[in-house]
Amino acid sequence: MKTSPPASLIPQPFLLASDIDGTLLGDESGEELFKQFFACQNGHFSLAYVTGRYRWSVLELIRQGRLPRPHFICSDVGTEILDLSDPANRLGEAYAAQVHPGWDLDAIYRLGIGDGVTRQEFDEGQPRFQAGFYWDARPETLRAFHERLSTLEGVYIQASYDTYIDVLPGPLGKGQAVSFLQKQLGLSQGQVVVAGDAGNDRQMFEAGFKGIVPFNALDELKALAGQPWHYHSPYPSARGVLDGLRYFGFIESFA
Ligand SMILES: [Mg+2]
Structure with a gap:
């Protein structure tokens, strides 16, 4: 039997910057769908995880196959960036160099x-x-x-x-990390979409990017993600993220 990919992509470059817990993880069928979706894309978009987790903990999730290997990991609530394509991580070093020397x-x-x-x-x-x-x-x-x-x-x-x-x-955080990646990738604001479920995702939703709020998000985030460019999906976690990508026209559909 021939199976079609779970989601087809409208080819245009964009960055998906997504929180992990409660956003990409939390619903098993959605997790599978997201992995299948990512496996079908041909470098049309960049994927960044933006999370409160430690970097090693994200790498562990990838190693276990829970999450697809992204292009960037913004860990420690967005205060550290890892560019997985560069062993020297020059992008992450440049990001960290913005911190005031008096940080104490x-x-x-x-x-x-x-x-x-x-x-x-x-x-x-x-x-x-x-x-x-x-x-x-x-x-x-x-x-x-x-x-x-x-x-x-x-x-x-x-x-x-x-x-x-x-x-x-001040110069680091979830929102700052996404803005930094946007500039590094040469993308316009409209080519960036963020996804999150809780108050520590706030900065990403205040930076003017398209935003996806899955159904299971906490009220603390739902209450502040009220701009016309914020989409509240009726689906939970990863399915909500895919539904949001469809809503914003980055993908045509998802199963
Ligand atoms: Mg979360």
């Missing part, structure tokens, strides 16, 4: 800890450009946190899941 994790932890806010322990090693905290989800706690860090220049504070606060260097 110790100072952030010293100032950050306070009422309702504790330090997040990274059991697999402290990332270079991400300070992590737990918070008690109270708005006043977050406000006080912002105030304590107001003496620091060039830091970006991001709360998500009513549980975490990340502090990142």
Whole structure:
């Protein structure tokens, strides 16, 4: 029996920059569909994973066959970029070189800890450009946190899941990583589509790119992804992403 590919591609260059957990992973049939879709594409688009995971953890998912091998991995909430086509990773080095030399994790932890806010322990090693905290989800706690860090220049504070606060260097993050890739690839803003499911994907949706919000996304992201160029799919996770690519005209259909 002849089987047709699950999704056909309208050939035009674009970048799909997608979160992993809850966006590409989370629904097994969707994961399979996405892998099949990616296997059928002939270099027409670039794929970047933009995730809170460590780089090694993403590489492990690829090794296990859970995810197709992408062109770029933007790990550690977008503070690290890996170009899988370049063993020297010059693109990732250029990205990291934007960080202000005064970036000081110790100072952030010293100032950050306070009422309702504790330090997040990274059991697999402290990332270079991400300070992590737990918070008690109270708005006043977050406000006080912002105030304590107001003496620091060039830091970006991001709360998500009513549980975490990340502090990142201003020039790095999920949105910044995607913008950096867009410029490196010579693409227009309209040739970039992002996908995510939670508050830590916020930056990607604030950068003006086409955005896909799968059905299972958290309200914290749904509430802020309200621009006409944001598409809320009735499908969950990876099927939602494929449905979004269809909606934006990057693919003709998906099974
Ligand atoms: Mg996610």
